Amino acid sequence: MLILNTHPDHNKALDSADAELLGTQAADLTERFLTHRPNHKATPLRSLPGLAKRFGIASVHVKDESQRLGLGSFKALGGSYAVVRLVLEEASRKLQRELDVVDLENDAVRDIAKTLTFGCATDGNHGKSVAAGAKMVGARSVIFVHSGVSDERVAAIAQFGADIIRVEGTYDDSVKEAERVCTENGWTVLSDTSWPGYERIPGLVMQGYTAMLKEVLRELPQPPTHIFVQAGVGGLAAAVAGHFDIVYGAQRPKLIVVEPTRAACIFESMQAGALRKVEHGEPTIMAMLECYEPSLKAWSILSRKADAVITIDEVDAVNAMQRLAQPVDSDPAIVAGESGGAGLAAFLHTARSAEEMEVLGITSQSRLLFFNTEGATDRASYFALVGKTPEAVLA
Secondary structure: OEEEOOOOOOOOOOHHHHHHHHHHHHHHHHHHOOOOOOOOOOOOEEEEEHHHHHHOOOOEEEEEEEEHHOOHHHHHHHHHHHHHHHHHHHHHHHHHOOOOOOOOOHHHHHHHHOEEEEEEOOOOHHHHHHHHHHHHHHEEEEEEEEEOOOOOHHHHHOOOEEEEEEEEOHHHHHHHHHHHHHHHHOEEOOOOEOOOEEEEHHHHHHHHHHHHHHHHHHOOOOOOEEEEEOOOOOOHHHHHHHHHHHHHHOOOOOOEEEEEEEHHHHHHHHOOOOOOOOOOOOOOOOHOOOOOOOOOHHHHHHHOOEEEEEEEEEHHHHHHHHHHHHOOOOOOOOOOOOOOOOHHHHHHHHHOHHHHHHHHHOOOEEEEEEOOOEOOOOHHHHHHHHOOOOOHHHO
């Protein structure tokens, strides 16, 4: 289902704090921090001219985050970045001098990092990023996973030395439990969703994503006219919406938020004109997007800078995974997890309706940008849905 943003704040200027958080100077900082990661390299921006020709549009580009920092998703950029920022801030306070990312190997900084514990709830990818960041700086991590997180995804988090706490219920239940336990123990909650009184740290997570957007802007031959970007609590979508608004101003691309029909909290919020929590129902295979309440920080941006919201069904997600694995003409194959191809899934669904294409203003001149936000983070599920291993797809 497609709805346009009719919120009274639509197209209003970003809040000054959000503009500073997601602006070009912040993106420069996050990219500089990223270059100090030992396994850093820019992820590819894939051009799919065959797919563009098939649908009669000018171009299709996919930013492929399936191998980001060896963690398999864009979230490698957010949680780890926030861990590093918070460790350096605490060390600067205790050592009474300004520290930078180059100081992370300093013995005094690492001694302080050892005293810190970072906790968060996760569907899989954010927790892996926090755990990896904590291991890198020598801190402890405690990751809360709800009952829908697969054993394979839990094992991928545990390999970074994280303590795992299982929580009955949904992602939102695990968020509440993480906040409770961390508060009781004096640990730092490092969530990628925000609520009243807790916005700065989720903002840092969002800021971490801007390094990816800098890479995109360097490689795109022309500015996109439309961006389809998936949302769970909305952090990535808000980062994309905010940063591209700052870069392009009045000429910014049209921003379409994509959600699973079974967890459409931003869709419902946009329809109501105010932040809404939706009831938990049947789980979606798009596990990384299975969130039932938007991030307050993300909503403040999306209510202004998102232009439309589209919900997609399970079959749409699988269709996109298979389409990317079996490319058109000489297009490159892309391994996309169930949530990774959601943006493309929304376009493929929309392309079946001439009316919806017209509503979004997609024509033969349109240049579309998508984000493959994750690779095969659950290999068994990927094989069951695509019929091939990731290796076979890329071969």
